[in-house]
Amino acid sequence: MSIDWPDELGPARLETTVMNYCGWTTVAVVFGFVVYRFLTGDPFGALINAIIVVLLVSTILLGRIPRFKPQALIAFGSIITASCLMSALLVSPNGLLWTYLVLWINFLVLPRSVAIVLNLLVTVILAANVWLFDDLLQHISWITVAVLISGFSLVFTNELKAQRRMLSQLATLDPLTGAGNRRLLQRDLERAIAENRRARRDSTLMVLDLDHFKHINDNHGHEAGDQVLEQFVTMVRKTLRTEDGLYRLGGEEFVVLLRDMDPQTAQTNLRELHERLSGRVDSPEGPLRFSAGAATLVTGENWSQWLARADRALYQAKNEGRDRLVMS
Incomplete structure (x- = not known):
């Protein structure tokens, strides 16, 4: 049985929230720079900022489609990384200030390996352009600060993901079996x-x-009973397919x-x-x-009606002498 995540703890829930919050905030701020640079006679800088706005908006909207969320997150991290580089290299050295935020966000929204690669790329490229800095x-x-932020972000997000995994297990799994x-x-x-x-x-x-548990x-x-329950679950799980649930x-x-079992x-x-x-x-x-009772889903039933029908078949099996299966 594959372990599912509660919606509020799902692997993409935090990542999507960060993308939406930071993405829309960045769009609003950068759009302000578009207006400012255009009014102050910097059309090239305004164009770069406008491209960033369009790409971010497109990615955030893509993330609203559930099946495209993983791709949208990868695209978001790539876009903010590229935007950080363009801002610093093509617009103004002040773009260096955005780097720290990007290094942090990448670890929050991207797979660890992708975040490491992008953060290393940003750090190496900007560090190599010595003209961006006033002095040594x-x-x-x-x-130093870029490396420290990346290291802290890596440790923090690893711990965060471990905690979320534990919370998911507590929320969806029986602690004994x-x-x-x-x-x-x-x-x-x-x-x-x-x-x-x-x-x-x-x-x-x-x-x-x-029967007669x-x-x-x-x-x-009860300790002996708990051991029997664990052995029973282990035995049943070995029999089931990966798509089935216990x-x-x-x-x-x-x-x-x-699943995929007709009457x-x-x-x-x-x-x-x-x-x-x-x-x-x-x-x-x-x-x-x-004893067991079974029921194949009937069109129009809700989940509780379906479960109740299988449960009634179970009680029929018990009333008929136990150790048997009744189909509903």
Whole structure:
């Protein structure tokens, strides 16, 4: 199962926010320079600034299209890097002041390797143009500060990404078993429904409940029960495809999302899957068996209706004697 990110913690969420905030702010400021340079008789400088404005606006608007966000972020970093160089080399040495901001932003919006390359390029090119600096001390000071900012930005963004990854796991994964939690289940079910509406892709849901699991906790303790749950999740996950999902609803109840599985395939394969998996994990009370209910998505259902239908099939399986699968 591929681990998804919550929308508010997604890998591109911070990057997109930085691009939008810094991008629009830069557009407003640079547009002011366009007007100023034009009015003060510097049409070449005004043209350079105008080109920067057009490129930034185009990139920010491209980033509003979800499938183009990664490309827009790369383009944004490249544009602000090129703009920094053009401002310093073609317009005014005052463009050096923009360098520090660009070095920082690149690490926030770009993949680490790309940011390192662009920042190194900016630093080397500008440092090589000694005429930009008033004296040797200013030259050395600028290089030192540029290197320090790049180093600090690299360390900071690495730590930030690690923290975001940890927060994502806390928000979407069950801490004991590593299976997805209910929040991730709801989002994946909603996406499966959207795929069904858009591309007629069928998906099947299977709800599992471990039979007589309470006896393990009562007779051998919760630690033994936790170990059994972890072993069960490991066993089920090895059986699933990478596009499938495994989630823990709570206690000893789990949900499996099987993408691209139509009703006919589900009827044939899920009973065989149940027979292969039930009893494969050993527990202090003997082979661990489970009851299951399955339901293929019906057009017009929402995620809770779909889950409820599979859940009703599960309870039918339990009422009929457990250790069996019922299709809804």
